[in-house]
Amino acid sequence: MRDPEQRFQELMAKLRARAYRLTPQRVALIRLLAYSEGHPDAAELYRRLLDQFPTTSLATVYKTLNLLKEMGEVLEIEINGIGGEGSRFDGNDPAPHPHLICVRCHRIMDGQVSLTEEILQTVQGQSGYRVISHRLDFYGICPECQVQGVN
Amino acid sequence: MRDPEQRFQELMAKLRARAYRLTPQRVALIRLLAYSEGHPDAAELYRRLLDQFPTTSLATVYKTLNLLKEMGEVLEIEINGIGGEGSRFDGNDPAPHPHLICVRCHRIMDGQVSLTEEILQTVQGQSGYRVISHRLDFYGICPECQVQGVN
């Protein structure tokens, strides 16, 4: 995990560089993303934002998230297939990295492995695709659920 | 790609083994899945099913897809993050395998590489998760879009 404050400043700088306005709501959301330990969904971010801006709307959250997604600074983790709920977001580390998703409690952890260059080359060679990005997610049972669970 | 007819028979056998009823609609949908070259979404399957059963409803398609998903016989490929549309489904090969998704035309190809056992072990060791399954998707530009594209 990188330094949250550093990540926050990095995001601020990138917004400034693109001449996006640094509204208080936006700054607060960016701070939330940079400092978030877990992988919050839009509703969670919205809830936390309400503490500071009681009149904020969920649309604002989505607008900023989409902005950051387009800039490649936020990863969207879709877990719709699992619990039926919406996406989670990772604003800590913009580089593609694997996630471990608990199919029971939906906790998400960052994985530390990365795909080998060999795999990337093989895939590009086989398919002819020019690969821009990727996602690697593992589904399983997290340690805590293993302890509780009836399997 | 495996033999579609063989895959179809395999799915039929598995449904029978679990005492699910083999309704004509279900059989037709399973045949569509087993024989589908691409990665259709629910609407596409529904459209094709209408040819044979003009009164079929989309709900029926989803019900059978969910049934097969629970049985682990259909993979759901979520591309919501890309085009905003719904999931695609892969009923040819139930084992996790990578997909190449074109971010321009949304074409999906099967990748042939697989994760090394070493990567799986590393991830499990690092996280403590008991990994059940995974998904590996590559995003990029497909060969055809590379030719056309302004980039």
Added chain:
DNA sequence: TCCTTATAGATAATCTTTTTCCAGAGAGAA
């Protein structure tokens, strides 16, 4: 054939995300 029960079909509901519209605020220029 009969009986039990899972399933199809129609429709409404749900849920997340996006769109629309406009007032108001951000940021540079004077």
Added chain:
DNA sequence: TTCTCTCTGGAAAAAGATTATCTATAAGGA
């Protein structure tokens, strides 16, 4: 500081995919 231009926030409605509900029907075994 003030002016001006435009981007952005907020509220509400809309969109779009998926699921739930309810009932008649059909599948499959006895």
